[in-house]
Amino acid sequence: MDGIYLDNNATTRVDDAVxxxxxxxxxxxFGNPSSMHSFGNKVGLSIKKARMQVQELLGAEHESExxxxxxxxxxxxxxxxxxLRASPEKKEIITTSIEHPAVLALCTHLEKEGYKTHFLKVxxxxxxxxxxxxxxxxxxxxxVSIMWANNETGTLFPVERMAEMAHAKGIPxxxxxVQAVGKVPIDLKTSKIDMLSxxxxxxxxxxxxxxxxxxxxxxxxxxxxxxxxxxxxRAGTENTASIVGLGLACEQAMQHMAFENTEVKRLRDKLExxxxxxxxxxxxxxxxxxxxxxxxxxxxxxxxGEAILLLLNKFGIAASSGSACTSGSLEPSHVMRAxxxxxxxxxxxxxxxxxxxSTEAEVDRVIQVxxxxxxxxxxxxxxxGENGPAEEPEKAxxxxxx
Amino acid sequence: MWDYSDKVxxxxxxxxxxxxxxxANAVGDVGSINCGDALRLMLKVDxxxxxxxxxxxxxxxxxxxxxxxxxxxxxxKGKKLDDALKVSxxxxxxxxxxxxxxxxxxxxxxxxxxxxxxxxxxxxxxxDDHEEGALVCxxxxxxxxxxxxxxxxxxLTSVEDxxxxxxxxxxxxxxxxxxxxxxTKVMAERGETFSPHAVExxxxxxxxxxxxxxxxxxxxxxxxxxxxxxQRDHGDIELVDVDGKTIYVxxxxxxxxxxxxxMTLQGIxxxxxxxxxxxxxxxxxxxGSYARAASHV
Numbered sequence: 040m041d042g043i044y045l046d047n048n049a050t051t052r053v054d055d056a057v058x059x060x061x062x063x064x065x066x067x068x069f070g071n072p073s074s075m076h077s078f079g080n081k082v083g084l085s086i087k088k089a090r091m092q093v094q095e096l097l098g099a100e101h102e103s104e105x106x107x108x109x110x111x112x113x114x115x116x117x118x119x120x121x122x123l124r125a126s127p128e129k130k131e132i133i134t135t136s137i138e139h140p141a142v143l144a145l146c147t148h149l150e151k152e153g154y155k156t157h158f159l160k161v162x163x164x165x166x167x168x169x170x171x172x173x174x175x176x177x178x179x180x181x182x183v184s185i186m187w188a189n190n191e192t193g194t195l196f197p198v199e200r201m202a203e204m205a206h207a208k209g210i211p212x213x214x215x216x217v218q219a220v221g222k223v224p225i226d227l228k229t230s231k232i233d234m235l236s237x238x239x240x241x242x243x244x245x246x247x248x249x250x251x252x253x254x255x256x257x258x259x260x261x262x263x264x265x266x267x268x269x270x271x272x273r274a275g276t277e278n279t280a281s282i283v284g285l286g287l288a289c290e291q292a293m294q295h296m297a298f299e300n301t302e303v304k305r306l307r308d309k310l311e312x313x314x315x316x317x318x319x320x321x322x323x324x325x326x327x328x329x330x331x332x333x334x335x336x337x338x339x340x341x342x343x344g345e346a347i348l349l350l351l352n353k354f355g356i357a358a359s360s361g362s363a364c365t366s367g368s369l370e371p372s373h374v375m376r377a378x379x380x381x382x383x384x385x386x387x388x389x390x391x392x393x394x395x396x397s398t399e400a401e402v403d404r405v406i407q408v409x410x411x412x413x414x415x416x417x418x419x420x421x422x423x424g425e426n427g428p429a430e431e432p433e434k435a436x437x438x439x440x441x
Numbered sequence: 442m443w444d445y446s447d448k449v450x451x452x453x454x455x456x457x458x459x460x461x462x463x464x465a466n467a468v469g470d471v472g473s474i475n476c477g478d479a480l481r482l483m484l485k486v487d488x489x490x491x492x493x494x495x496x497x498x499x500x501x502x503x504x505x506x507x508x509x510x511x512x513x514x515x516x517x518k519g520k521k522l523d524d525a526l527k528v529s530x531x532x533x534x535x536x537x538x539x540x541x542x543x544x545x546x547x548x549x550x551x552x553x554x555x556x557x558x559x560x561x562x563x564x565x566x567x568x569d570d571h572e573e574g575a576l577v578c579x580x581x582x583x584x585x586x587x588x589x590x591x592x593x594x595x596x597l598t599s600v601e602d603x604x605x606x607x608x609x610x611x612x613x614x615x616x617x618x619x620x621x622x623x624x625t626k627v628m629a630e631r632g633e634t635f636s637p638h639a640v641e642x643x644x645x646x647x648x649x650x651x652x653x654x655x656x657x658x659x660x661x662x663x664x665x666x667x668x669x670x671x672q673r674d675h676g677d678i679e680l681v682d683v684d685g686k687t688i689y690v691x692x693x694x695x696x697x698x699x700x701x702x703x704m705t706l707q708g709i710x711x712x713x714x715x716x717x718x719x720x721x722x723x724x725x726x727x728x729g730s731y732a733r734a735a736s737h738v
Contacts, residue, residue: 343477345503349453362477362503370575371477386477386501419459419507421470421481421499436470436481 042355043401045310047241048190048218048334048392049359054243054291057284061245064280072277073268082279089286093250096289097235098226106251106269107282111217111238112141114251115184117262117273118213118234119145122182123154124260125211129181135159135167135196136377142184142215143373159185164326165194165378172201176208183212187219187235191361191374191390192325193334195223199230206231211257217241221292222299222331233257239281243394244288248281295395304332306402307393311335313406318413320428324380324388333393336361338375338384339413341422347389350412356405361388383422445504446538452508457515459507462497469557469567472550478502480510482554484517486562491522498554505537505544512536513551522559528552531675531695542582577619580612580704585623592627598635600624604708608670611708612701656717657683663716664690667709671696678709681726688713689726 044052064085070078072086090105099105108114119132119142134146136158146156157175159167167185176183183205188195202212213234219225220235221242227235235252239245253259253272265274292299311323320340339347344362351358361372362385370376375385391405417423421436429436445453465483472479479502485495496514500507512533517525530548534540540548560567574586591597591606600620604611610620625635651659657680664678671677676696681689690709692702699705702725710723 341501343502343506346453346507349450349504353454382477383501419456419499420501421479422501436479 042357043404044357045391045393045397045401045405046357046359047394047397048193048390050240050246051243051394052396053240053245053284054288056291057244057287060287061280061284064283068279072279073266085283086277086279089282089289092286092289096220096225096293097237097252098224098228099252100228101255103270104227104253104255106253106273107277107285108249108251108273109247109275109278110249111139111215111236111241112249113262114236114238114249115139115141115213115215116145117251118236118253119149119182119184120262121258121260122211122213122234123149125258126181129179130154131175131177131179131181132156133159133172133175133180133183133185135161135185137161137165137189137191137374138184138186139190139215139217141217142186146184154181161377163379165189165192165324165374166326167196167201169197169201169204173204176205176210178208180208180210183210185212185214187214187216187225188223188331189325189374190218191372191388192336192378193218193331193392194325195219195329195331198232202231202233206233218331218334221289221296222333224296227252227254239285239288242288242292244285245281248278248285250285298395300332303393303395303397306397306399307333307335307391309399310391310393310402310405311337313402314409317406317410321413322384324375324378334390335392336388336390338380339387339389340384341420341428342387342413342416344371344387344389346416347387347412350415351389351408354404354408354412356408358392359390361390362386443504443541443544445508445541448536448538449505449508449540452511452537453504456498456507456511458495458497458511458518459499460497461499462495465495465497467558467562469554469559469561471553471557472501478506478547478550480506480550480554482510482513482551482558484558484562486522493517493520493522493525502547502550503544505540506547506550508537509533509540509547509551510554513555517555522562525555526559528555529675535695542579543576545582577623578607578609578612578616581608581701583607583609585619588620588623589627592624593630596631598624598628598633600637608708612704653683659717660688660713663713664709667712671705676705686720687722687724689724691726 068082070082072079072083090102093105094102108117130153132146132154134142134156150156159172161167185196185198185201187198198214205212211233212231214232216235217238218241220237233254237250239248259272261272263274268274268277314337315321322338324336324338344360348358348360361375371385375388422429462483462485465485467484467486469482481499483497484493487494496518498510498514500510516528516536530552533548533551534545557567574584577583577585577588588603588607588609592603595606597603597606600610600617603609603620610616621635621637628635660683661680664680668677675694677693678696679691679693681691696702696705706723713721713723
């Protein structure tokens with residue numbers, strides 16, 4: 040498909056080589072890896088290879104620490120619920136206010152079942168306060184779950200340090216690393232991280248496959264019980280083709296790690312600087328000096344994100360927004376609200392997320408198109424005057440039930 | 442991506458009457474920046490005839506908010522104020538060939554801006570009592586605040602009650618968990634405990650055998666009780682025929698050809714079955730006549 044795809048934090052294109060590696064597993068290699076006959080045997084070996092490829096990317100000490108799941112959300116739920124079941128007498132959870140819904144909604148739901156969740160606050164750049172965190176680490180806490188990188192702003196969190204702090208208090212530590220894996224170097228064998236979730240489709244593998252990393256010796260209670268697959272830790276017949284695809288995608292991510300942090304980062308910086316130079320009253324959100332190399336989240340004041348996306352789409356450009364309207368809810372993104380971004384800007388945030396397939400020409404085109412779109416929408420906005428925001432915009436336009 | 446009609450897209454990409462109207466003598470500002478929608482409607486009204494000579498808008502909002510604003514100005518231009526005030530949010534949505542349920546509030550905002558502008562012109566103060574909550578029922582676009590208030594005002598105790606009073610939950614049923622939560626919360630306020638099984642335990646009165654005439658009259662009565670709900674949405678229903686288990690009806694006004702027609706009919710069928718205590722099938726009469734014609738071949 041033609042077009043400029045800058046929404047790689049939402050999902051990625053499956054690499055051609057990954058597709059090719061998967062195809063035989065639908066036809067010639069269709070066997071069940073659990074079977075005794077040779078139809079299954081080869082498939083079992085392929086899964087073993089994939090497991091080692093994932094192990095390599097994560098820097099895990101043992102291959103058996105890798106558990107294949109169906110997606111990032113399943114990995115998150117498995118990790119958190121396992122920790123709770125392993126220590127039923129502990130009724131507190133620590134997480135952040137800017138987690139992905141996969142963790143946030145689960146923790147909110149657990150509150151209804153009697154758990155107390157501490158949602159760590161962030162400052163205006165989306166950074167956590169480690170002193171606040173340290174004070175919450177008590178023997179009542181069953182699990183800590185902190186994302187490695189935020190999906191909307193790309194802001195990175197000091198999960199390795201936070202895992203050490205939790206470990207010192209004997210509390211299991213889980214990280215949702217769905218956005219980080221493949222984009223930042225990870226070496227789990229030297230860390231105190233007990234559990235880590237990743238999702239295949241964020242790193243050029245197909246949708247419908249994920250991984251839970253479980254450090255050897257960490258107490259575990261499966262979410263799905265049944266067959267002996269994944270050493271009894273995740274029952275259900277393996278999604279063999281996708282697992283093989285994910286393995287190769289991890290190997291490729293390892294090879295492209297340097298490229299991601301140099302070339303992709305350069306294009307991202309060029310895109311952001313190019314837009315901010317041409318568009319007044321716009322700013323990058325999050326901790327810009329400490330974030331994923333591929334992500335730029337820009338707030339355009341006084342206009343609304345969905346309208347921006349629709350116009351971008353008209354030019355064949357794909358991005359995403361933290362605006363309320365794109366989700367059908369009435370509140371803008373919880374991440375923007377947590378950082379204290381005012382409503383007039385939070386509704387106008389646009390996330391551009393690049394990949395190793397993004398090109399210089401694409402970035403140039405977006406830098407050219409975005410200022411026109413913003414100007415067009417600001418012309419329609421009651422908060423915007425002739426050449427800039429209306430004087431004291433909040434007063435110039437104060438609707439009846441604002 | 443939203444399923445916007447071509448008309449919505451067209452009005453968003455090329456909005457009519459956008460920008461400041463310099464000599465406006467009626468201005469209405471409405472919206473909620475928290476929800477990401479705000480609209481200023483500017484009208485030029487001829488004081489002698491009270492006719493809207495010109496209309497322009499400025500909107501902070503999503504695609505459908507901008508398209509709704511554009512549609513509104515097109516609809517009301519040339520209308521007398523009193524006629525313009527009769528324009529409903531459904532009219533705005535219809536003009537745009539429909540809006541997704543999550544976006545119906547954009548058309549509501551348009552109508553409110555119009556009311557505010559007319560109030561401004563007449564020197565009255567326009568006050569809006571409308572508070573919007575999170576969308577709960579996506580099939581019928583019903584938000585949490587409306588459900589909460591209805592549950593409170595009518596002492597509702599079951600999901601079924603909520604469906605009957607608000608329509609929320611009457612479609613795909615995936616919001617029933619949320620509705621149960623609202624019931625639990627509101628019932629706790631008045632010292633009651635929500636029980637999902639309370640309704641099923643209710644003793645079901647066995648209807649005695651009705652004569653044909655009694656049965657048809659009963660059906661008429663049930664339809665009459667549903668009618669106000671349909672009329673609120675500018676629709677109506679009429680009974681055409683009763684043939685054994687099959688009840689033929691005509692959907693009138695906004696109900697005819699509405700995207701929700703099948704769902705509405707299903708709801709009506711459910712009500713009829715509950716009240717009559719027997720299985721019946723509700724069929725729109727044109728389809729019914731085809732079926733009857735075919736069976737006579």
